[in-house]
Amino acid sequence: MKDIKQLQDIATQIRRDVLRMVNSCASGHPGGSLGCADLFTALYFNTMNVNPENFTKEGNNEDVFFLSIGHIAPVWYSALARRGYFPVNELSTLRQLGSRLQGHPSAHAELPGVRAASGSLGQGMSVGIGTALAKKMDGDTNLVYTLHGDGEIEEGQIWEAAMFAGAKHVDNLVSIIDVNGVQIDGRTDDVCSSADLKDKFTAFGWDVLTCNGNDMQELVNTLETCKQHAHKGKPVMLLMNTKMGFGVDFMYDNNSWHGKAPNDEQTAQALAQLEQTLGDY
Numbered sequence: 001m002k003d004i005k006q007l008q009d010i011a012t013q014i015r016r017d018v019l020r021m022v023n024s025c026a027s028g029h030p031g032g033s034l035g036c037a038d039l040f041t042a043l044y045f046n047t048m049n050v051n052p053e054n055f056t057k058e059g060n061n062e063d064v065f066f067l068s069i070g071h072i073a074p075v076w077y078s079a080l081a082r083r084g085y086f087p088v089n090e091l092s093t094l095r096q097l098g099s100r101l102q103g104h105p106s107a108h109a110e111l112p113g114v115r116a117a118s119g120s121l122g123q124g125m126s127v128g129i130g131t132a133l134a135k136k137m138d139g140d141t142n143l144v145y146t147l148h149g150d151g152e153i154e155e156g157q158i159w160e161a162a163m164f165a166g167a168k169h170v171d172n173l174v175s176i177i178d179v180n181g182v183q184i185d186g187r188t189d190d191v192c193s194s195a196d197l198k199d200k201f202t203a204f205g206w207d208v209l210t211c212n213g214n215d216m217q218e219l220v221n222t223l224e225t226c227k228q229h230a231h232k233g234k235p236v237m238l239l240m241n242t243k244m245g246f247g248v249d250f251m252y253d254n255n256s257w258h259g260k261a262p263n264d265e266q267t268a269q270a271l272a273q274l275e276q277t278l279g280d281y
Contacts, residue, residue: 002045008216009277010082011041015247016274017078017091017281023267025095027103031257032149033075035180035242038216039147040079047223049142052084055112063142064131066116068124069149069178070104071259077101080113081281088281122155124148125175129165132173143230146175151183154192159204165235166205173235174226178213180244182255197239206237213240247274 002010014037022028044050048063067076074094081088086100093099100111104119116127128146135142148158165173177197185191194200198208207229211222219240226236244258245251248270251262262270 004217004220007038007041007045007220010045011037011216012247012274013276013278013280014041014075014078014082016271016276017082018074019248019262019267019270019274020280021074021078021091021094022261023264024092026261027095028074028261029071029259030074030262031182031244031251031254031259032069032072032178032180034248034251035214035244035246036072036075036147036178037078037247038219038242039176039178039213039240040075042216042219042223043145044079044083046220047227048145050083052080052112055085057107057115059115059131059142060138060140061142063145064115064128064135065145065147066124066128066131067105067118067147068127069121069147069152070118073101073103073105076105076113077111080111082278083113085112091281121149121152122157125158125161125165128173128175129161129170132170133168135172136170141172141231143227144173146173148175148177149183150177150179150181150188150194150197151191153177153194153197162201162204162206169205169233170235171231171233174230174238175235176238176240178242179239180242180253182244182253182258184255184258186255201237201239205234207232207234208237208239210239210241213242214246249273 018033094101100109105114124146132144251257
């Protein structure tokens with residue numbers, strides 16, 4: 001386990017990685033990646049029971065994570081590399097021909113840490129539920145985590161899965177929604193308002209918690225509370241409030257950075273706002 005300052009330093013370095021990765025290939029999704037850097041740091045360096053040295057697709061006897069919003073792959077790749085799943089210098093290959101670090105996570109790429117393809121939005125909760133049920137059948141008490149976007153939940157499959165998880169008491173599942181209020185076309189309230197998500201998931205039979213996903217201390221504490229709420233008859237939902245582009249002033253809360261890579265000048269400007277903490281790849 002790391003202390004809060006160490007976790008904050010890792011998150012800052014992950015943000016630097018994200019910016020350099022998407023800049024180098026002139027493609028990718030920096031906005032949501034920057035907003036979720038704290039979450040990936042907290043999960044992989046504090047909350048989850050994982051075994052990066054002996055990764056298996058099955059994930060037996062450890063916690064398992066699925067990224068449903070596959071377009072924020074850069075932040076996941078950085079967290080996996082920094083946690084020891086594969087060499088950090090491989091981050092430089094993002095979106096290159098033949099790279100294991102594809103634009104959206106691919107199971108066929110055989111990248112340690114990735115167990116299912118994602119990018120076709122709305123599917124991750126269903127995958128997570130299936131894995132959680134398999135763990136129950138195997139007597140494995142570890143948890144399954146999934147991450148979604150508040151734009152992604154406009155997909156109908158999310159709600160079919162949410163209804164099933166509540167009805168079948170899939171209580172070893174912790175799903176997280178990145179509630180940043182923006183998506184590729186603008187504000188989520190303008191595109192298709194999801195209204196009160198807490199009431200919705202509560203009505204579907206979930207145990208619902210909320211937190212500030214860009215406050216490391218609050219995030220770590222709330223994720224620990226999620227673990228305490230697991231195995232008590234209900235799936236657990238964490239509504240995590242973040243800001244797209246967190247850490248970079250000109251990207252902050254700006255949906256135009258959902259899927260646009262910064263140029264060299266913009267990257268230099270952004271990196272100047274983020275202290276190098278672990279060393280760049």
